[in-house]
Structures are given as C-alpha cells and as structure tokens.
Amino acid sequence: MTDATSAPASPPSRRARVRAPELIGKGGWLNTGGKELTLADLRGKCVVVDFWTFCCINCLHVLDELRELEEKHRDTVVIIGVHSPKFVHEAEHQSVVDAVERYGVHHPVLDDPELATWKQYAVRAWPTLVVIDPEGYVVAQHAGEGHAHAIAKLVEELETEHAAKGTLRRGDGPYVPPEPVATGLRFPGKALVLPSGHFLVSDSTRHQLVELEADGETVVRRIGSGVRGFGPDSFSEPQGLALLPDGKVIVADTVNHALRTYDPVSGAIETVAGTGRQWWQGSPAEGPALEVDLSSPWDVAWWADRVWIAMAGVHQLWTYDPATGTVGVAAGTTNEGLVDGPAAEAWFAQPSGLAAAGDRLWIADSETSALRYVERAGAGDGEGDGEGDVEDGFVIRTAVGAGLFDFGHRDGAAEQALLQHPLGVTSLPDGSVAVSDTYNHALRRYDPATGEVTTLATDLREPSDAVLVGEDIVVVESARHRLTRLRLPDEAVRVEAVAHRTQREATEVAPGALTLDVVFTAPTGQKLDTRYGPSTRLLVSATPPELLAEGSGAGTDLHRELVLADGVTEGVLHVSAMAASCDDDPANEYPACHVHQQDWGVPVRVGDTGTSRLALVLAGLGA
Structure with a gap:
C-alpha cells in the first residue's frame, strides 16, 4: 500500500501477490441455484467482492455503480456480494433474501451474518470492494463509493494480462436468477391517499407507481413502464410521495436522483428537479432545479410553502420551490451522525x-x-x-x-x-x-x-x-x-x-497519541488533481466527543495525529475522507475526474497493548 503522495502504482504483473481468503458465511449462498461457491470455482475470472449491508445508502449506490461493469464484462468478471450486517435485523437470512430481490442484485451473494469473511479480509467500512485476479490473488481494495471507473480500468488490465498468460476463463458466471413471485405489489416503499380516496403506492422494485382502490388491494392502474430508466414513462426504485397544492403528486425517484411529478387526472409524468446524475462533493448545492444533481432522495413532504426532501444519499435535507423552480440545501453538513442545532450545522x-x-x-x-x-x-x-x-x-x-x-x-x-x-x-x-x-x-x-x-x-x-x-x-x-x-x-x-x-469488534488502541492514516492510491493512469488547490479532505470527530483530546475537525491532509483523552476507555472514531483524481494526460485540456469518498465509524477500546496507528484504506493496490 502507498499513501496519497506516493509514486504511481506498478502494473498488475508487479503487484504484491496476496492470496485471497476463502469466502465463508453461515447464511449460505443466494442467486446460485443452491450451489455453494468457493474461490476455486471462480478461478480464471476477475472477481469483484462487494462487502455491503442493505441498510447502507452508500452500499446501494455501489450496487448501481457496478451494474454497467457487470453487463459490459459479463464473460470475464464475476461480482460476489458479501452481505455483512450492521443491524440485528440484517443478520436474519430472510431479510437478506428480501434485500437481494428488492434492490435488483443480479450476482451471487454470500450471507455472512457473523462477519466471518469481513474479518478475514480486514474490512472496516461499508461498502468495501476487493478485486481478485484470475489466479486468486487480491490486487486492489477500495472503501466507499466512486471507484467504478478505477475498477473498470483495472479489469481491462487484468483481462489483457491473463488472456496473454492463458489464465483467463471466459463464459457465463455462476449467477442463477431466483424464480419470480407473483404479487400485486413488490416491496412497496411509500403511500398516500389521493383526493379520490384511492391509494397511490410507490412499487419500488417494479419501478412503478400503483393506484389502488380504497380497499388497498384492487389495482386501478399502474403508472410507469416497469422498466428501470429515466425516460418520460419510467422510474428507478421510486420511494417518497407527497400531494402538492395544485393536486399533482411529487415523487422521489430515488435511483434516478430526481424529483418527478405525476398528474392523477391527465397521467402526465414530468421531471422537475435533478439531472439523473448523483451529487458529489464540490458540485453545486443550489440553483435551477433541473441543473443541480441530487443524491438518492428518499422521501418528500410539503411544508413551509415548499417541498422538503429527505436526501438520504448525502445525509441532508434539501428543499424544492415550485414557484421559483429552484433547489437548495436546507439542513445538514453531509457529515453522517446525530448532531442537533442550527440547520446549517x-x-x-x-x-x-x-x-x-x-x-x-x-x-x-x-x-x-x-x-x-x-x-x-x-x-x-x-x-x-x-x-x-x-x-x-x-x-x-x-x-x-x-x-x-x-x-x-x-x-x-x-x-x-x-x-x-x-x-x-x-x-x-x-x-x-x-x-x-x-x-x-x-x-x-x-x-x-x-x-x-x-x-x-x-x-x-x-x-x-x-x-x-x-x-x-x-x-x-x-x-x-x-x-x-x-x-x-x-x-x-x-x-x-x-x-x-x-x-462489529472494537479496535484496540493504545492510550495517548494515535496516528491516523487514510490510504489512497490514485488509479492507474490518474493522479491527484491539485490544479485548484488540495484534492483531498479529512474530517475527524468522536462519540463521545471527549474521546479526542486533540485532532478533531476538518483538514486536507489524509494523515492526522490524534490524541486520545485520559479517562475515556471506549468510543467511536468518525472519519470522513474524500479524494479527487483526474486522468494523467498532459495533452488533454479537459481530463476526466472522479471523486472517491467514504465515511468510517470505527469502534475503539483503549488498552495498553493496543495499536498506536490506525490505517483506513480509501483505495489501495495489493491490499
């Protein structure tokens, strides 16, 4: 591993070769037709292991980021989901089965309720992606979202290298889709009562809205094509619904990162906010509604003369004002946690x-x-x-x-x-x-x-x-x-x-000084973009706040010297990191840039035999 200031990574053939641990989990395998998979079964394929949990919005973002890779490299890449629960409910096997269908996961998933594989791979955060080459060696690890482009480039390198070596195996992967189940609704999200007395329900997994009669069962009509998309007659996992004063319904079109309106009288669907792209740090957070990116709007409500938006993807509340056609942040800093006070803080x-x-x-x-x-x-x-x-x-x-x-x-x-x-x-x-x-x-x-x-x-x-x-x-x-x-x-x-x-097990740390290093290696062919100032950001805090005597707050260096306070023996370190990298081509006046970001909540316990250095991998090779 190297830090953010190190030299560019070596090509795949010179990376440290670390054998990938076996994939084990008491919950067993989903989407394999009942087959128990091993790494030996995956030999010859480029394997991307996605450590996720279904409560985590960042994990859901990564599922969507991986869809294009999954489709484009279907004959050489196998994505394996390892479900690693945070909440007690997420450790229930049926809940994992439901989540796999709910979010359209079309690859094998290992249910690991006891975090056995999580521990073997030394994972510290949801989501984390690990790339395994066709010979069974770990070649990269990435925490957080925004890494799809880097992984796609790495996969292309691995395909070329292992095709030349004769160690690449093409053909179908081990995914076996489950049998579809016929129900009127499929994982509905939100509902409202229309002026007619009928119900309108967001039928999220089927990418539709459904109008039901007052009995709550009889289907009157389905709104939307039922195919995931951002067209004039399509949604992508819609969630929140709210009635507007003009009688239209505003819809949180969650995975399209947009707000749409639906007219129950005419049936018309219109996009009123969002571009279809996900908001990233540094993007405009206010302005004309159709020009500002949103991030996984999950619910909407009409209050204080505007639409309020539960912007789950960035841990904020936003508002949309139909009178002016504008959106903007109403509350929240994008930091994840529970802090009350003035809306902006x-x-x-x-x-x-x-x-x-x-x-x-x-x-x-x-x-x-x-x-x-x-x-x-x-x-x-x-x-x-x-x-x-x-x-x-x-x-x-x-x-x-x-x-x-x-x-x-x-x-x-x-x-x-x-x-x-x-x-x-x-x-x-x-x-x-x-x-x-x-x-x-x-x-x-x-x-x-x-x-x-x-x-x-x-x-x-x-x-x-x-x-x-x-x-x-x-x-x-x-x-x-x-x-x-x-x-x-x-x-x-x-x-x-x-x-x-x-x-999750607590990390044993020594009392006093604690060195925090967030490891980031720019993807092959890219470098940190410093044209307009620092391209990295680090924010550190703790629960309880008294855990940290020194080192809390924001900065641009991914290295931080912390001091743990005397008398506080356990707590959680909250670390938020971001790095922006761009294509390293001096001849290209407008290089493509990518944002990589992740939040960690690291439970720690202070003890004399604990470590004095905490390393968190945002992106690293040969991890």
Missing part, C-alpha cells in the same frame, strides 16, 4: 421519512435509529426571533435516538427509548407521531406532550410508511408486499425491552 444519517405536522417537520433518521424534527428557530427554547430564510431560520432537534451504533426496541421515556432503522413517520390527529420502526417490524408512537414512546403494533414485516384513513392507520408492509389496515388502539401494546449495539 446539523448532522443526519440517511434521513428516509418525512411528515409535516403544523409547525414541525418530523424526520425518520434511519441510520441513527432516531426520530428528529425541524422547527423554526425560537419555537422550542426561545432562541432567535423566528425570522430568516430556510437555511438559517430553522433548527434540528432529536426526540428519540442516541446515535449510529445504538438501537433496539425499548419503550418508555424518550431519552432512553430505542428504535431500529425507522424509514417512515406519520403525523397523528392528537399531535403525536407514528414511527414505522422498520427493522423492529413494529409501529411505534411518540407523544411530545408526555415524552413517552409506546408500541402500537408488532408482527409487521419491514413497515416503511403509514397513512391515516379515518380512525384507521394503513401501514406499508414492504416485505409482505401489501398495505395493512390497523385500528389505532387506545392503549399501546407492551413489549419486552431489547437494546443492541453494532456487533
């Missing part, structure tokens, strides 16, 4: 559900397992005068939730209650809010008047949204492919309290 972690309720906008902040809300500055504690624009006139507060690594199913006082990766929120008539507590398979309720969290219903299956219909609440049971009608009970169901922390 707040941190989120995959906001995935929104619900307007008077002077509050409720948020399901999924990766922190939190219920949060937006309100005008001064509304909650007398701060500010309530004036100002969207960016500086609002504050973010947390009602329920502790952070990225604490989750469970526990009722009671909000400060100690626990959720598990909620995706939906629904405003209730009494001022309380229902939470679609997705990974707990439950519908929960938070009452601001009492500060209490209770359970309304259990035995749901990955509820992702809910809507009110009279005295009933209709829940989107995503993994049961249906809408389920429940009567709002007078009293909550009581459940036994369960608390969890992520099962």
Whole structure:
C-alpha cells in the first residue's frame, strides 16, 4: 500500500501477490441455484467482492455503480456480494433474501451474518470492494463509493494480462436468477391517499407507481413502464410521495436522483428537479432545479410553502420551490451522525421519512435509529426571533435516538427509548407521531406532550410508511408486499425491552497519541488533481466527543495525529475522507475526474497493548 503522495502504482504483473481468503458465511449462498461457491470455482475470472449491508445508502449506490461493469464484462468478471450486517435485523437470512430481490442484485451473494469473511479480509467500512485476479490473488481494495471507473480500468488490465498468460476463463458466471413471485405489489416503499380516496403506492422494485382502490388491494392502474430508466414513462426504485397544492403528486425517484411529478387526472409524468446524475462533493448545492444533481432522495413532504426532501444519499435535507423552480440545501453538513442545532450545522444519517405536522417537520433518521424534527428557530427554547430564510431560520432537534451504533426496541421515556432503522413517520390527529420502526417490524408512537414512546403494533414485516384513513392507520408492509389496515388502539401494546449495539469488534488502541492514516492510491493512469488547490479532505470527530483530546475537525491532509483523552476507555472514531483524481494526460485540456469518498465509524477500546496507528484504506493496490 502507498499513501496519497506516493509514486504511481506498478502494473498488475508487479503487484504484491496476496492470496485471497476463502469466502465463508453461515447464511449460505443466494442467486446460485443452491450451489455453494468457493474461490476455486471462480478461478480464471476477475472477481469483484462487494462487502455491503442493505441498510447502507452508500452500499446501494455501489450496487448501481457496478451494474454497467457487470453487463459490459459479463464473460470475464464475476461480482460476489458479501452481505455483512450492521443491524440485528440484517443478520436474519430472510431479510437478506428480501434485500437481494428488492434492490435488483443480479450476482451471487454470500450471507455472512457473523462477519466471518469481513474479518478475514480486514474490512472496516461499508461498502468495501476487493478485486481478485484470475489466479486468486487480491490486487486492489477500495472503501466507499466512486471507484467504478478505477475498477473498470483495472479489469481491462487484468483481462489483457491473463488472456496473454492463458489464465483467463471466459463464459457465463455462476449467477442463477431466483424464480419470480407473483404479487400485486413488490416491496412497496411509500403511500398516500389521493383526493379520490384511492391509494397511490410507490412499487419500488417494479419501478412503478400503483393506484389502488380504497380497499388497498384492487389495482386501478399502474403508472410507469416497469422498466428501470429515466425516460418520460419510467422510474428507478421510486420511494417518497407527497400531494402538492395544485393536486399533482411529487415523487422521489430515488435511483434516478430526481424529483418527478405525476398528474392523477391527465397521467402526465414530468421531471422537475435533478439531472439523473448523483451529487458529489464540490458540485453545486443550489440553483435551477433541473441543473443541480441530487443524491438518492428518499422521501418528500410539503411544508413551509415548499417541498422538503429527505436526501438520504448525502445525509441532508434539501428543499424544492415550485414557484421559483429552484433547489437548495436546507439542513445538514453531509457529515453522517446525530448532531442537533442550527440547520446549517446539523448532522443526519440517511434521513428516509418525512411528515409535516403544523409547525414541525418530523424526520425518520434511519441510520441513527432516531426520530428528529425541524422547527423554526425560537419555537422550542426561545432562541432567535423566528425570522430568516430556510437555511438559517430553522433548527434540528432529536426526540428519540442516541446515535449510529445504538438501537433496539425499548419503550418508555424518550431519552432512553430505542428504535431500529425507522424509514417512515406519520403525523397523528392528537399531535403525536407514528414511527414505522422498520427493522423492529413494529409501529411505534411518540407523544411530545408526555415524552413517552409506546408500541402500537408488532408482527409487521419491514413497515416503511403509514397513512391515516379515518380512525384507521394503513401501514406499508414492504416485505409482505401489501398495505395493512390497523385500528389505532387506545392503549399501546407492551413489549419486552431489547437494546443492541453494532456487533462489529472494537479496535484496540493504545492510550495517548494515535496516528491516523487514510490510504489512497490514485488509479492507474490518474493522479491527484491539485490544479485548484488540495484534492483531498479529512474530517475527524468522536462519540463521545471527549474521546479526542486533540485532532478533531476538518483538514486536507489524509494523515492526522490524534490524541486520545485520559479517562475515556471506549468510543467511536468518525472519519470522513474524500479524494479527487483526474486522468494523467498532459495533452488533454479537459481530463476526466472522479471523486472517491467514504465515511468510517470505527469502534475503539483503549488498552495498553493496543495499536498506536490506525490505517483506513480509501483505495489501495495489493491490499
């Protein structure tokens, strides 16, 4: 491995040869027709191992990045997904089976609930990609997203090298598609009630919207071709829906990174925001809506005279103003975590559900397992005068939730209650809010008047949204492919309290000084782009903040000397890194550039025998 300032990488034939560990996992294999795969079965192929977990938006981005590679090099490349869970729910085998279908994963997947292969490959972050050559040796490792171009170039090199050596085997890979299942909906995401009394549902896996009669079962019509795309009659994994004042429905077209409108009267579909490209650091974050990139908008809500967007892909809230045709950041820094305060300084972690309720906008902040809300500055504690624009006139507060690594199913006082990766929120008539507590398979309720969290219903299956219909609440049971009608009970169901922390092992670190190195090697044929200043960024923080005596904050050097505080024996180091590389061709006036970025949450435990150096690989060769 080399750091960001080292010389260009050697060609494939001179890379250090490290034998790839075997792929093992107690959950077994999916998409192989029941066959148990080994690395020996893959000999002769270029293998890309994708360590992912289905809660992670960055992992879902990488799944989409790999689709073109998967198609273009179908006869020489085999992509292997290794599902490595963060949440307890993600360790359930059926949940992995559902996720593979839900997100259109068309390659073999190893279910590794105990992180056995994750540990063998020394992986530290979701997502991580490891490239194995046709002879079974690791030749590259990349953490985060934005590496598809570099991997494609490496694959081309490997194909040339191993075709010449006679060690490349062409032909079909081991992927065997599962049998399709006939249901009216397939992993629906969000729903709303139309003025007609019918339901409109985002049928995400089938890339459509579906209108259902008031019974919630009878299909009236399907909207969209059902083929993944960005054309005038197509969607790509649509999620959030909201009614606009003019009667149209605005749709979060999630994987198209766009907002669309659907007119229930005429049937017309129109793109109103987004370019179809994913937003990256350094791109414009405000301006004409059709000229600004978005990143995985997951839900939408009409509040404070504009559309608010849960921009899950960059851990922010954005807004779209139909009157001016503009979009812009409303809250969040793009840093992943749970930090309250003025909108511009707040941190989120995959906001995935929104619900307007008077002077509050409720948020399901999924990766922190939190219920949060937006309100005008001064509304909650007398701060500010309530004036100002969207960016500086609002504050973010947390009602329920502790952070990225604490989750469970526990009722009671909000400060100690626990959720598990909620995706939906629904405003209730009494001022309380229902939470679609997705990974707990439950519908929960938070009452601001009492500060209490209770359970309304259990035995749901990955509820992702809910809507009110009279005295009933209709829940989107995503993994049961249906809408389920429940009567709002007078009293909550009581459940036994369960608390969890992520099962990842803590890294033992020595007390005092700790050297942090983020390893980045520019892809072959590229170099760091320093024409306009530093092309790298590093942000470091900790939970609890007291863990770090020195070294927190932002900078441009991928090397940082940290100092751990005395008396704090464990915590989580939050590291966010970004590097931009461009084609290294002096004759090209406009070289192609690529952004590589990743966030790490590294659990650490302080001990005398621990390491004094922490190395995190953003991109490295021969890892």
